[in-house]
Amino acid sequence: MMISERWSGQVRQTDCAPDLDDAYDVIVVGLGTAGAMAAIRAARLGMRVLGVERMHAMGGAGTLGGVTGYYFGTRGGIYEEMDRQTAELEAASFLKAGGVNAAAKSIVLERAAAQAGVDFHYESVVLGVIMEGRRVVGLRWTGPLGIRRSGCRVLIDASGEAEVCALAGCETRQGRDIDGQVQPFSNVVQRLSGHKVVHHYTDSGYVDAADPEALSRAIVESSLLETHLKPVYEEEPLLLKVVPQLGLREGRLIVGEETVTFHDFIEERYSGQPLFYAYSNLDNHSKDIAFESEAQQDWTVVAGLWGLNFTVPIPMGSHIPRGTEGLLVAGRSLSLDHDLAGCIRMKRDMQKSGEAAADMAYLSIRKGCSLKELPYEELRPLLEETGCLERDKGVEFKDSSMPAEHGYLTRKWLTDPAEIRQELAGTKPGIAIWSARRLGGQLAAELREWMAEAAEEEEEHLMKHSAMALGLIGDPAAIPALRRIVEERDMFVPYTSRKYNQVRGYAAIYLLGKLRDKQIVPELLRILRDPDALPDLPPEERNWEFISDSQELYFQYASYSVMALLRIGDGHPELRDSIAAAIRDWLGQPELALRISFKGSRVIKYAMQDRTRMIVEKHLSGWSRSVSEAP
Numbered sequence: 001m002m003i004s005e006r007w008s009g010q011v012r013q014t015d016c017a018p019d020l021d022d023a024y025d026v027i028v029v030g031l032g033t034a035g036a037m038a039a040i041r042a043a044r045l046g047m048r049v050l051g052v053e054r055m056h057a058m059g060g061a062g063t064l065g066g067v068t069g070y071y072f073g074t075r076g077g078i079y080e081e082m083d084r085q086t087a088e089l090e091a092a093s094f095l096k097a098g099g100v101n102a103a104a105k106s107i108v109l110e111r112a113a114a115q116a117g118v119d120f121h122y123e124s125v126v127l128g129v130i131m132e133g134r135r136v137v138g139l140r141w142t143g144p145l146g147i148r149r150s151g152c153r154v155l156i157d158a159s160g161e162a163e164v165c166a167l168a169g170c171e172t173r174q175g176r177d178i179d180g181q182v183q184p185f186s187n188v189v190q191r192l193s194g195h196k197v198v199h200h201y202t203d204s205g206y207v208d209a210a211d212p213e214a215l216s217r218a219i220v221e222s223s224l225l226e227t228h229l230k231p232v233y234e235e236e237p238l239l240l241k242v243v244p245q246l247g248l249r250e251g252r253l254i255v256g257e258e259t260v261t262f263h264d265f266i267e268e269r270y271s272g273q274p275l276f277y278a279y280s281n282l283d284n285h286s287k288d289i290a291f292e293s294e295a296q297q298d299w300t301v302v303a304g305l306w307g308l309n310f311t312v313p314i315p316m317g318s319h320i321p322r323g324t325e326g327l328l329v330a331g332r333s334l335s336l337d338h339d340l341a342g343c344i345r346m347k348r349d350m351q352k353s354g355e356a357a358a359d360m361a362y363l364s365i366r367k368g369c370s371l372k373e374l375p376y377e378e379l380r381p382l383l384e385e386t387g388c389l390e391r392d393k394g395v396e397f398k399d400s401s402m403p404a405e406h407g408y409l410t411r412k413w414l415t416d417p418a419e420i421r422q423e424l425a426g427t428k429p430g431i432a433i434w435s436a437r438r439l440g441g442q443l444a445a446e447l448r449e450w451m452a453e454a455a456e457e458e459e460e461h462l463m464k465h466s467a468m469a470l471g472l473i474g475d476p477a478a479i480p481a482l483r484r485i486v487e488e489r490d491m492f493v494p495y496t497s498r499k500y501n502q503v504r505g506y507a508a509i510y511l512l513g514k515l516r517d518k519q520i521v522p523e524l525l526r527i528l529r530d531p532d533a534l535p536d537l538p539p540e541e542r543n544w545e546f547i548s549d550s551q552e553l554y555f556q557y558a559s560y561s562v563m564a565l566l567r568i569g570d571g572h573p574e575l576r577d578s579i580a581a582a583i584r585d586w587l588g589q590p591e592l593a594l595r596i597s598f599k600g601s602r603v604i605k606y607a608m609q610d611r612t613r614m615i616v617e618k619h620l621s622g623w624s625r626s627v628s629e630a631p
């Protein structure tokens with residue numbers, strides 16, 4: 001047997017004696033949003049369960065973290081029973097709260113865990129993972145009673161940070177490809193408004209939660225934010241407290257037996273064996289979208305589909321760290337890419353992830369088979385029994401800006417060219433742009449025709465949106481119209497989504513970069529060099545949550561221009577020296593101010609010079625390497 005522990009920040013494996021203090025079927029680390037459900041469900045299925053939680057209550061982000069509201073996610077599963085009981089307890093004993101009452105929910109979870117027979121321990125943390133080869137067989141942990149070594153047949157890592165997986169030496173990934181940046185964290189405060197307890201989030205910074213010093217600094221800085229520490233509270237809402245758990249949206253993600261990626265999703269490659277369906281939009285809180293993946297920019301910048309919600313089937317393999325036995329993950333560190341991590345993280349779905357992990361653990365123990373070999377046909381009835389997996393559900397898209405009688409309007413991709421043309425001619429063209437992308441080459445001739453006709457008839461939207469669709473397909477015929485959009489500094493914001501729509505001018509810059517259009521280079525350099533030459537965003541382009549002032553508008557234009565220049569340099573090696581020199585020149589200006597605020601908050605500004613420099617230099621070093629490696 002080996003024990004894998006962290007010493008001064010480094011994971012070290014040493015031999016250990018095979019004696020254990022106790023033995024469980026299932027150990028759950030972290031009794032938060034996902035972990036509480038995992039522990040309760042596993043115990044209800046007759047498993048002997050140990051729960052280890054470092055805080056002093058259950059529920060994690062949803063209780064101590066003050067994230068009390070639900071934002072999408074799918075219905076069904078045992079969390080609904082917990083929420084019903086929470087509502088009853090609140091009505092009987094608590095001050096009314098917005099969303100699901102955090103204090104009442106902790107009690108309900110504790111009661112359910114105790115009734116089911118979970119042996120749970122607060123103020124307790126993981127010290128090490130006990131392993132036999134690649135199989136996890138136990139946990140070394142400590143709590144108020146001191147250090148214990150507990151054996152298990154399956155360990156569920158629901159720490160939200162894949163902490164156990166990292167200790168067990170599993171491969172993990174973090175943040176976006178270009179620079180590893182995760183989503184911003186929030187400071188969450190609890191307030192009293194009338195007789196109601198409410199929680200308020202302020203996106204306030206970026207942190208790598210695996211770096212303990214950075215995390216402590218973020219907690220302190222977030223507690224001292226001027227947004228809630230006003231000199232005097234004269235009016236309601238009154239401040240009750242800063243919650244004890246920092247609002248971390250994204251951290252380590254495991255590399256699992258199966259990874260669910262946004263790229264696969266938009267290419268319509270889905271799992272046919274879901275544990276449950278996750279449901280939300282691509283809810284990335286960052287504003288520097290020019291540094292996100294092309295898949296994300298195609299979707300949110302060109303098509304403006306930020307507000308299109310979708311269901312994603314979540315497979316078993318996304319819960320199993322690759323190459324391990326006896327280990328599962330539940331909660332927000334599933335095997336996803338960074339793009340989808342913005343969507344597959346909502347509380348309803350994370351609770352389902354915990355429940356599904358418990359079902360997997362139970363079945364593998366009952367059958368004595370590996371987690372990787374679980375027969376789906378035997379797992380499915382367990383998932384369906386509680387509603388964790390809804391029968392007859394499939395992949396669907398809902399337009400969150402269009403209310404229908406029961407929730408939001410279901411949208412289908414368009415296939416009829418006449419309908420696509422009609423929507424491209426309007427101010428809400430996103431579904432048509434994406435529908436055209438799906439049809440690809442089949443629709444290219446029509447798009448070219450519409451573009452030419454519209455130019456003659458001066459039908460601006462049809463001409464420009466057809467060009468954007470064509471650009472997304474990769475057809476160079478779009479280039480002249482896209483150049484025109486850039487040259488005009490077109491500030492029109494198509495209203496496809498309920499918010500966070502993107503300006504057409506920089507969407508065109510992005511596309512010209514993708515199309516490697518070298519003629520646009522001088523225009524892009526003009527944009528960089530003259531921040532004052534951009535027109536204002538007209539007041540009717542109601543987009544202040546994304547672009548709150550002219551500095552932010554400049555950052556958007558500049559960041560898209562830089563990324564387009566780098567892509568053009570990728571495609572035209574003869575331009576690399578001049579592009580590199582021009583960008584370095586621009587970034588070297590002492591007076592350069594690149595600043596953005598966080599979504600929903602105009603108060604906190606974030607300086608972007610260093611990040612932009614880092615991204616540019618990384619890209620340019622790739623160019624130097626390709627020269628030195630040339631034969």
Ligand SMILES: Cc1cc2nc3c(=O)[nH]c(=O)nc-3n(C[C@H](O)[C@H](O)[C@H](O)COP(=O)(O)OP(=O)(O)OC[C@H]3O[C@@H](n4cnc5c(N)ncnc54)[C@H](O)[C@@H]3O)c2cc1C
Nearest residue numbers: 030032033034054060061071159160186247248331332347
């Ligand atoms: C600011 C913010 C706003 C959000 N808004 C919404 C919203 O409006 N609606 C919505 O549905 N979702 C929202 N989300 C998303 C959602 O709240 C989270 O993604 C989800 O709750 C994460 O669940 P989890 O189980 O992975 O992590 P958590 O709920 O954080 O649980 C992890 C648990 O593990 C424990 N733990 C960690 N490390 C250890 C260790 N080493 N040993 C023992 N215990 C450990 C922690 O104390 C915690 O209890 C929001 C998230 C944030 C941060």
